[in-house]
Amino acid sequence: MKKNVWSTLPQMLLDLAFPRRCPVCDRPVKPSNAYICSECRDKLVYIKEPRCRKCGKQLEKAENEYCYDCGSKRHIYDRGAALYSYGSIRLSLYRLKYGGRQEYAVFLGQDMAGRLGREILSWKPDALVPVPLHPAREKKRGYNQAALLAAELGKQLDIPVLTGFVERTRNTRPQKELEGTKRQNNLKKAFKIVQDDVKLNTIVIIDDIYTTGSTIDAVAQACREAGVKHVYFAALAIGRGM
Numbered sequence: 001m002k003k004n005v006w007s008t009l010p011q012m013l014l015d016l017a018f019p020r021r022c023p024v025c026d027r028p029v030k031p032s033n034a035y036i037c038s039e040c041r042d043k044l045v046y047i048k049e050p051r052c053r054k055c056g057k058q059l060e061k062a063e064n065e066y067c068y069d070c071g072s073k074r075h076i077y078d079r080g081a082a083l084y085s086y087g088s089i090r091l092s093l094y095r096l097k098y099g100g101r102q103e104y105a106v107f108l109g110q111d112m113a114g115r116l117g118r119e120i121l122s123w124k125p126d127a128l129v130p131v132p133l134h135p136a137r138e139k140k141r142g143y144n145q146a147a148l149l150a151a152e153l154g155k156q157l158d159i160p161v162l163t164g165f166v167e168r169t170r171n172t173r174p175q176k177e178l179e180g181t182k183r184q185n186n187l188k189k190a191f192k193i194v195q196d197d198v199k200l201n202t203i204v205i206i207d208d209i210y211t212t213g214s215t216i217d218a219v220a221q222a223c224r225e226a227g228v229k230h231v232y233f234a235a236l237a238i239g240r241g242m
Helices: 002-017 068-072 086-098 104-122 135-141 145-157 181-186 214-225
Strands: 079-085 127-130 166-168 191-193 202-210 230-238
Touching: 079 086, 079 104, 086 104, 086 202, 086 230, 104 145, 104 230, 127 145, 145 202, 166 214, 191 214, 202 214, 214 230
Parallel strands: 079 230, 127 202, 202 230
Antiparallel strands: 166 191
16 A cells, blocks of 8 residues: 555645646646546537538538538548537637647547547557647647647557658648638648658548648648558547538
């Protein structure tokens, strides 16, 4: 018993000095040994059926197979899935990306594994590939949030994570600042495969947010040109479909 206490003491002291923050309310987690406050779990809105059979957006009508976007546009990836409704996790995502809350990725990655894991494993992926940031942007931020999510997801599902497989060669404008075809044009030739000695048949692209799919398509295009046959994606959050 004493051995167990002493072995956990460094972590206990660390938790006291730098308490883990809840990914929903951003206050110190209660109970302290958890990754999310027990009362905050109910504030998360999960994507559920009916879902778009292409991108996984939740649909308003069960008789629809695809959301408006996927019904009117051809995507390069095969299929995708997302965990949360964007509106319920918007502030958490902002803090994860711009507020230095890297610790959120542990719970969020575990939640992705717990709720999307069976679907992801059914795709039989050779690896998870996080959407890369441009090196200048990653240096400024200090980390890539998609890579943090992929690392935890890969750990939980026992799937390799290839953070250096794809590189972002252009420091493009943030997609949230653009609309329509400008999103697609913004990402043309923005990614390239740098680990061309790694041969993959099936991959799952990991990102924090799926909006129009332009980013996923751009990464998928680079992967297909490198010989990857099947390209799926898993995102933490997604908007609603129609």
